[in-house]
Amino acid sequence: MQPDHKRMSRMLGYTLTIGTPEAWQGFRRVAQVRMTEAERAMLAFFMLNTLSRDLAEGIARFALNAAGDPLPPFLGGMEDARSWAGWATRDELKAYALASFEAMTPQDQAAFFQHISTCEVAA
Known part of the structure; x- marks a missing residue:
């Protein structure tokens, strides 16, 4: 196993054990350094596919800071x-x-x- 992959395996274990948003934020930062963009893309793709369609779409929109549907006009x-x-x-x-x-x-x-x-x- 490659050293970076071994570190990421341990980091995932620590993150799951702690389970806080801060721990997941730390996981994100370490993954950005230790994993290639292709590896992170595959992880994101397959993890989103383990969720219901509605939840996966909501998470993807949130991650991309999507605005969602426009609201009805209020002031013009x-x-x-x-x-x-x-x-x-x-x-x-x-x-x-x-x-x-x-x-x-x-x-x-x-x-x-x-x-x-x-x-x-x-x-």
Whole structure:
């Protein structure tokens, strides 16, 4: 067994024994140093697949700091939309942008296209 793998095995045992969020945070830090990204990805994939779909999706969203579904507007559409967009993941932004565009009337789509055509895009 490779020394780093042996250390990680012991670290997992200590973490399970202690069982606190702080212990798991320590495990995360040690794993980041002692395991390759591919090893951590495989561990994450197979561990998520041991959970129910709802729980696995919730944990993945939480880990990625996903914003979830936008809330109904409270103080006005744009302010709430911009606030939500600040929390959303790249995939959420793309999905809601496309769905919103597709739901617009043809006139609104044309106006939106005109608006984004005149905006300067940051590279």
